[in-house]
Amino acid sequence: MSVTRTPETAQATQGLFARIAGEDVDDRAEARNGLRHIASLSLTKISDGLIDPKLVLSWLLSAVAAPAALIGLLVPIREAGALLPQVFLADRAQRMARRKWMWVAGSAVQGGAALTIAAAGWWLQGLAAGLAICAALAVLALARAACSVSYKDVLGKTVGETRRGAVTGFAGSAASVGVLLFALLLISGLMEAKAPVVIAIAVAGLFWLGAATIFATLEEAPSEDREGADAHAFREVLRDGGLRRFILVRGLLVSTALAPPYLVLLAQQGGDALLGQLGALVLASAAASFVSSYVWGRLSDRSSRLVLALSGVAAAVTLIGALALAWGGLIGQVWAAPAAIFGLMVAYHGVRQARSVWLVDYAPEDARAAYTAVSNTAIGIILLAVGAAGGLLSMLSPATALGGFAGLALAGGGLALRLPEAEGKG
Known part of the structure; x- marks a missing residue:
């Protein structure tokens, strides 16, 4: 149902979404959908921060005396588990009339898995706790894969092309406030005991369940194309x-x-004790997301390939600057390492915003799930390879690994300029 584009007749939700998106919205359903996207994404992004495997879960496994080998598996389980299965889930997503239900189911399962992790951290110890938490994290990662493979298609169907980056960017900035408060509590020393961390993980589970409830109310028209994405379709996409x-x-x-973890190691070598605390990287990431996600989202609506290029260059410059500080003996200064982490995470959030907007805008409407699945599965493989290479380089020194990452980021930023312009295509 269309409405007259005047402030006098606009509904409150429509007006809010219009302000967030930076332009008028002439469809009430899209305005409501925009707010539901923002609410759902904000809750899930807060949950991601509360259950970060690199920081929170690693700390929890240490607190319950789990074997070090299991702690080392957390990030690979989370990252590869969320990406590699997507090529298989895309077929199911393509066959669904309303693909929001895959996202709803995925978010609900993530909530249950997070509550399971909290229960294991509270009642179990040692090897049993480590195995239970890793198993629940694997389930969470698989559910996240279902959310990822379906979300871009739902976003493309329910929010206009020039407002998608604004929706995801606003959600990122809003969610960062909650994660920022959590990080401040960690750094304050008030959350050194196990109980508050377990409670935070349980809250993450409840937030995922809440996000599923909100997303279920999304107004999504049934898809006309419900043919499965078979192997032939994926080969066509790769062409x-x-x-x-x-x-x-x-x-x-x-x-x-x-x-980021190698930057933390570099800072610790410089004597910065603060960065050894659980909340330091969480704080840097939350602050970077708060100040940059919405801006990156709006810029991505104009040209996502340029945002990818800027983000790659910004990451390379930040890493080179951190190496220069280390060589000059300044990385241990109270301001140096936090500033470097902040700059790096700003670039990271730029990559996250732009890659999502580019793919949604570029992919044909009837093949978004297949494009998403192929892309994410390939990235899962690349991530494992690059992660292994970084681990090998770090055996020489954290600085060597960071130098390698700086080169990759600079190459990625330069190559992004050769991407086709996606805005106006999808």
């Missing part, structure tokens, strides 16, 4: 030269996600 180049760009830019 798209623009998509292949995008996969390469995104693969090079995974360096922005893999570099």
Whole structure:
């Protein structure tokens, strides 16, 4: 149902969404959908921060005396589990009339898995706790894969092309406030005991369940094309030269996600004790998301390939700057390492916003799930390879690994300029 584009007749929800998106909205359903996307994504992004495997779950497994080998499996389980299965889930998504239900189911399962992790952390110890938490994290990752493979298609169907980046960017900035408060509690020393961390993980589970409830109310028209995405369809997708180049760009830019732990190691060598605390990286990521996600989202609506290029260059400059500080003996200064982490995470959030908007805008409407699945499955493989290479380089020194990541980020930013312009295509 269309409405007259005047402030006097606009509904409150429509007006809010119009302000968020930066332009008028002439469809009430889209306005309501925009707010539901923002609410759901905000809850899930807060949950991601509360259950971060690199920080929170690693700390929890240490607190329950789980074997170190299991702690090392957390990030690979989470990242590869969320990406690799998508090529198989895309077929099911393509056959669904309303694909929001795959996202709803995935979010609900993530909530249940998070509550299971909280229960294991509270009642179990040692090897039993570690195995239970890793198993629940694997389930969570698989459910996240279902959400990822379906979300871009639902976003493309329910929100206009020039407002998608604004929706995801606003949700990222809004969610970062909650994660920021959590990080401040961690750094304050008030959450050194196990109980508050377990409670935070349980809250993450409840937030995922809440997000599923909200997303279920999304107004999504049934899809006309419900043919499965078979192996032949995936081969056809891979023939798209623009998509292949995008996969390469995104693969090079995974360096922005893999570099932060090595930056922390570099800072610890410089004597910065603060960065050894659980909340330091969480704080940097939340603050970076808060100040940059919405801006990156709006810029991505104009040109997502340019945002990818800027993000890659920004990450490379930040990492090179951190290495220069380390060589100059300044990385241990109270301001140096937090500033470097902040800059790197700003670039990381730029990559996250732009890659999503580019793929939604570029992919044909009837093949978004297949494009998403092929892209994410390829990135899952690349991420494992780049992560292993970073681990090998770190055996020489954290600085060597960071130098390698800086080169990858710079190459990814440069190659992004050769991507086709997606805005106006989808």
